[in-house]
Structure formats: C-alpha cells, structure tokens
Amino acid sequence: MAAPVYTDMNVLRQPNLSDVIDLGIELGFEQFAINYVVSSLQGGKGKKNEKLIVPPPAEVLLNDESVRSIQKRCASFKQLSRLTAVLEDASNTHRLGAADIQAYDIIAVQVTNEKTFQLACSTLDVDIICFNLSESLGFSLKRAMINLAAKRGIHFEIVYSPALQENTVKRNTISNAMSLIRAGGGKNVIISSGSEQPIDLRSPYDVINLARLFGLSHSQAKDAICRNCRAVLKHAESRKTCKSVVSVIKSSNLSVKEQWVLHQKNTREDSKKTDADMDSSEEDNTEDAHGNLMDSDCEAEMSDALEEPEKKKIKL
C-alpha cells in the first residue's frame, strides 16, 4: 500500500483560495479539489443571457506559477477541478452531460429535496452527492436509496466547516451527518472542509477525531479522507472512458512514459494500414457517443494512440 494521500475534496473557488491551500498543505493535506458551485442548472434553450455559462476548469484552478511555488514546499501537491450543481428540481439534469461540464475532473450534485435525492441516487451520472447539512434536510435518507447509490460507486459528502460555526448550525450539521452515516452504515462517505476561511481547516488527524464524533469508526474516518477520495477519482475517470475499458487522449498530451505507443505505431504503420483504418472508424463512433469535442486534424493521431493498447488487450 502506498502512503495515504490526504485529500480535501471541497475547497471553494474564491479570492483567498491560495491562502486556504497554503494552510491546508501546512496542516498535512496533499490533494485539493477546487469547487465551482453552479446555483441552478438552466436549459440551453433559453435566451442568451439566461444561458448557463460554465468557465473552463483551467480558469477555476490555480495557475501554473502558483502551483510550482507550492510544489517547492510540497512535492506531491495536486489540484483537481470540481463542479457542484445545486438541483432544485428534476429538470435540466441533461446539462450535466454537456462537454463544458464534463471537462471538470469531478462532478457533484447538491440535492435539496426527496425527488432530486432519488434521481441523483438512481440515475444521474455523478461522482458525489452532497447536502446542505447546516439546515434541516426536510426529507429522510432512505437506506435503500443510499445503498443503490453506493452500488453505483457514488459517494456522499459531509462538509465539516459548518460544524465549527455557532451553535444551531453546529447542531444541525452533526445531526444530519449522523443520520447520513447511520443510513449508509458508514460506507461511501467522504469528509471535506468546504471552507471559505483558512481558519475553518483542520488537520487530517483532527478531521478523523471529528468524524468519530459523527459516528464513524477510526478506520472508516481515515478512509473518508483518503481511500474513498481515491475511489471518487477513479469513478470520475471511468466516466470519461468507454465502459471503463477504452479511453481517448490527444497524442500531444501523452506523458513521456507512454510515448512508446506512438513510436511503435509509426514503425509498423505500413504493414497494418488496413487495421488502422478499421480502428479509426470504430473510434469515431465512440467519440460521438460521448460527445467529446476534438480538433479534426488530431483525429488520426488519436486513433493511432488508441490502437496499440487496444490490440494488446485483444491479445491478452
């Protein structure tokens, strides 16, 4: 087992973001998901000014310069982009499949009533379901629904920063978190800060202590800030692939380790030209099904990149 990577899955996008992350690193976290919240999903049909505009993830994340300066202090620092959509009703959920939203690393929905809760647990293709824990939920969390979501690999988020606020908010948060943990048996839970101020952050050890107040065991609490977060990332990754088997990336984005794929392809190109044609046509179909955007001139290269691993799998 690798050493645990403590992850904070919810750092709000805000002006003093770098302060929060600086302190988070000092306290012992290594990965941060920077959260962009969409207050309501509006349809694409409306007038232009009503249309929902989602910034590309690069705008939400820290820029390269600050990342580099942080990595001087903590080499394993990693940032992820996360989008949280607040669901008021069941309409317009198809927007979650749009390319600009799918570009984010992690997609979460915040449910506000029983109907959206059921929808999110049973059908929506998301990674995290979160609640506004600082107010009373207004509906009961059914065990069947939570188990269904857990089966689909969806995790539930508990945000701990309201638990550090004044009394009523604290009480509501603790009560809601406990009912969520009771209903789900302590599985498929992630705990994140969701903090606006640096002072609302706590170190991983303290988060575990806090989670034990909520009713998790020590190991479950530890899982909630490292192992389950990894599971969320894997789940998000699988969304971008075809049946979790085949994925497409631009050949220019290949890491140095994977360059051999291209190299081998070029040397064998002549002998297997017919195969390549077949594969590229197949691949076009999968891309269309997923609605991924791409430049037409890159298509051929991409199919090249894809071809080798695919063949390997067939051989195996």
Added chain:
Amino acid sequence: MVRFKNRYILCEVVFPDKKKEIPRIDTKSVYFAVRDAILDAHGDYGLGAVQFSLSVKYLNIKTNIIIIRVERKHLNIVASSVVFIKKVASHNIIMKTLHVGGSIRACQKFLISYHKKNLPLLYSGCETEEQRAKVMQSIVEACDDLQNLTSRTKLTAPDSSSALNNLMSDD
C-alpha cells in the same frame, strides 16, 4: 494498586493569520480555551469527566508546541473537543494534533523526529546563516525544556545529551 494512566496529546498551534509579531499565549489561556471547547462540545458531563485530570503540561511559544494531559479513559472527549478550538486569548488559532502518547517521554521522542522531518522546510524560509542558527537554537531549547519536564516527573532517567546529539548530527 494500578498506576493512574494518562494520555498526553501533543498539539501544534497554527496561526492562520499571517502577522509579523508573535502572538502571546500562555498555559492558562490555552487551558481555558480547551475547557470552553469541552463545555461546548460535550456539555457539563464531558467537562466533569475530564476536569480532574485535564491540564496543560507544556507550552512553548517559540515552536508553538503544546502538551495536554488527560485521563486515558476520557481521551476521546478532549481529542474531539480540541478540533473546535478557534481562539486562544483573542488570537485566531488552529490546533493541529500531532501525536497522542502514553508519557511525556513518548511525546518528546515523536517531537524530535517531527522537528527533524520539518527542518528542511523551516530552513527553506531562512536566507542567512544567522536565521538558520536561530531556528536551530529555538528547537534545541525547546527539546531541552521538555527534557527537564520529563526528568521532573520521574517517568524516566534524563538522557538529554543523546537526544540533542541526535538532532545536531543531522544538521
């Protein structure tokens, strides 16, 4: 007769506000902050359970290290309340739990290894040799203090020279 067993919580105080001057906190204000937090989180029962054994054993302003003692049985009450502390004597602080040990000596051992691990980070903030020497000085002083504390409680024979030599040899 069984020994009265304690747990020692080793905490680091983190100041989220970046200010030039060093905030002044003392043992008493930390004690009251912990007390209030327990009263907040666990009520009168919680405070009553730990009040007898709760004490702040050690505080170092230079390295921001605190050791809190509590009866072993009620460790959970204190450990979970420390999370809720946000202020000590009008300073915004975060308590970062580093370690929970059975004796001050165990905490000291952990502290030395922790400081060793963090030394490069502290040094990276220094520009001149003098600053480095200052950092080293304050760490050595802190370890010395703690050593005195251990020997006073007679938990173990004092072994100050070896601990310090260990630290210095890495420099």
